[in-house]
Amino acid sequence: MSVSELQVQTALKELIDPNTQKDFISTKSARNIKVDGGKVTLDVVLPYPAKMVMASIKQLLEDKIRGIPGVEAAEANISWKILAHSVQRGVKLIPGVKNIIAVASGKGGVGKSTTAVNLALALAAEGAKVGMLDADIYGPSQPTMLGIHGRPVSEDGQSLEPMTGHGLQAMSIGFLIDVETPMVWRGPMVTQALEQLLNNTKWQDLDYLVVDLPPGTGDIQLTLAQRVPVTGAVIVTTPQDIALIDARKGLKMFEKVGVPILGIVENMSIHICSSCGHEERIFGEGGGERMCKDYGTEFLGGLPLDIRIREETDSGKPTVVAEPESRIAEIYRQIARRVAVKVGDLAVDHSSKFPSIVIQNT
Numbered sequence: 068m069s070v071s072e073l074q075v076q077t078a079l080k081e082l083i084d085p086n087t088q089k090d091f092i093s094t095k096s097a098r099n100i101k102v103d104g105g106k107v108t109l110d111v112v113l114p115y116p117a118k119m120v121m122a123s124i125k126q127l128l129e130d131k132i133r134g135i136p137g138v139e140a141a142e143a144n145i146s147w148k149i150l151a152h153s154v155q156r157g158v159k160l161i162p163g164v165k166n167i168i169a170v171a172s173g174k175g176g177v178g179k180s181t182t183a184v185n186l187a188l189a190l191a192a193e194g195a196k197v198g199m200l201d202a203d204i205y206g207p208s209q210p211t212m213l214g215i216h217g218r219p220v221s222e223d224g225q226s227l228e229p230m231t232g233h234g235l236q237a238m239s240i241g242f243l244i245d246v247e248t249p250m251v252w253r254g255p256m257v258t259q260a261l262e263q264l265l266n267n268t269k270w271q272d273l274d275y276l277v278v279d280l281p282p283g284t285g286d287i288q289l290t291l292a293q294r295v296p297v298t299g300a301v302i303v304t305t306p307q308d309i310a311l312i313d314a315r316k317g318l319k320m321f322e323k324v325g326v327p328i329l330g331i332v333e334n335m336s337i338h339i340c341s342s343c344g345h346e347e348r349i350f351g352e353g354g355g356e357r358m359c360k361d362y363g364t365e366f367l368g369g370l371p372l373d374i375r376i377r378e379e380t381d382s383g384k385p386t387v388v389a390e391p392e393s394r395i396a397e398i399y400r401q402i403a404r405r406v407a408v409k410v411g412d413l414a415v416d417h418s419s420k421f422p423s424i425v426i427q428n429t
Contacts, residue, residue, distance in 0.1 A: 105139030114411030118194035173313025189403035207241030214383020336369035
């Protein structure tokens with residue numbers, strides 16, 4: 068019995084990618100389907116980095132195709148391609164950066180910087196090229212969290228080379244000042260510093276630049292929303308009402324300026340006693356999920372209140388690199404995959420495809 072390409076396509080329409088929740092045909096991921104007698108080969112190009120789940124997706128596809136009557140062998144070649152996606156109107160993309168993901172919270176102390184660095188490291192663990200911009204000018208924490216020491220160099224006297232830590236390209240005001248020097252600056256100086264850190268860093272072919280924002284909805288957030296090409300925002304909160312009130316403000320600010328909300332991460336969802344294993348929701352329960360329902364956005368995941376997360380970021384080796392096999396690292400990777408999928412669902416930026424029109428006297 069001969070096998071047709073149509074049979075293969077029909078089978079793949081029934082198969083749902085566990086990460087996108089869509090079939091491989093409608094997302095145009097399955098390509099170059101070839102049928103040679105009883106052997107089927109195809110390429111699958113995913114719109115998100117998938118290093119950690121590539122083998123399971125390959126198995127899923129090949130098992131499905133082998134189930135077609137007449138198929139003797141199946142081979143799926145899995146790869147991924149990260150595209151640049153559309154940003155706010157009138158804002159140009161930054162050279163060397165395809166997508167900018169802002170990590171924000173309305174309130175301080177909810178674990179936003181820890182979430183940002185682990186999200187960036189998780190995207191890198193999945194095979195993406197990732198950068199980290201510490202936009203908290205008053206309280207930069209990423210140099211400590213990434214364990215990076217020293218100062219950035221400038222090869223041309225105008226732009227800075229990014230620092231590197233755990234495979235990430237990174238930039239922070241913390242690399243340029245003494246650790247104990249307070250930034251006694253007014254708003255305009257702070258926003259100018261942010262723009263210089265962003266635009267004067269020679270980012271090298273990044274799929275994602277994760278921006279760790281300071282808490283609140285002030286000058287930095289407005290500058291980012293109005294003058295920086297943000298692909299989407301991730302809101303970090305804790306379950307308690309007082310944090311959720313401020314998180315809602317942050318979410319609404321991004322909505323007002325046309326930046327898509329990729330989803331909400333809830334930190335400190337549950338505390339598990341390290342001595343007896345007793346579970347207690349000390350900051351309340353279900354606040355992040357309720358907020359998602361209210362605003363029609365996705366609950367990306369909940370993280371426990373765990374001493375290891377704090378200890379590992381303080382030591383310069385965040386959980387995703389310190390304990391890659393741990394349950395917490397897996398939660399961060401699941402969040403990162405969902406963020407990448409959500410970015411992949413956004414409209415693609417075509418500005419780089421258009422030719423520049425030059426008028427000359429002839």
